[in-house]
Amino acid sequence: MKNEFSGKLVALTNLQTELEATMLMDILQQEGISVLTKEAGSGGYMKIYMGYSIYGETLYVYDYDYPRAKEIMLALQQGSEEAIHLEQATQDNVFANADDFDQHEVALIEQREEAAGIPKGNSPIPLIAVILLALFLFTILR
Numbered sequence: 001m002k003n004e005f006s007g008k009l010v011a012l013t014n015l016q017t018e019l020e021a022t023m024l025m026d027i028l029q030q031e032g033i034s035v036l037t038k039e040a041g042s043g044g045y046m047k048i049y050m051g052y053s054i055y056g057e058t059l060y061v062y063d064y065d066y067p068r069a070k071e072i073m074l075a076l077q078q079g080s081e082e083a084i085h086l087e088q089a090t091q092d093n094v095f096a097n098a099d100d101f102d103q104h105e106v107a108l109i110e111q112r113e114e115a116a117g118i119p120k121g122n123s124p125i126p127l128i129a130v131i132l133l134a135l136f137l138f139t140i141l142r
Contacts (some may be wrong), residue, residue, distance in 0.1 A: 007062035
């Protein structure tokens with residue numbers, strides 16, 4: 001039977017930001033894997049002095065948890081890479097060029113204006129600008 005604190009600590013990975021390290025630590029802890037973090041190099045001093053470290057953080061797990069932790073980490077990395085590739089492929093298919101994107105954005109704005117009851121081509125912004133300009137000129141010329 002393994003004791004929670006028996007075993008040797010081994011380095012799992014070095015992550016560049018505290019956010020990445022915290023997210024991975026939380027996921028591993030939810031899976032029942034004990035995790036220890038340590039700033040790499042003189043990162044601890046830099047973190048105190050500057051608020052962040054350029055050296056990143058190293059995550060450590062016990063040797064008996066290492067295979068499962070590595071599997072979880074790789075699955076997360078693979079899942080995020082697949083999501084990025086899927087998102088890029090979707091964007092590439094939808095917007096082949098900047099004109100397509102502009103047309104899509106204009107259509108969305110027109111749909112929102114129509115849903116809000118604003119007649120097409122009659123934006124209240126020019127009228128508001130004219131009123132503000134008139135008030136400004138009135139206060140200056142007084």
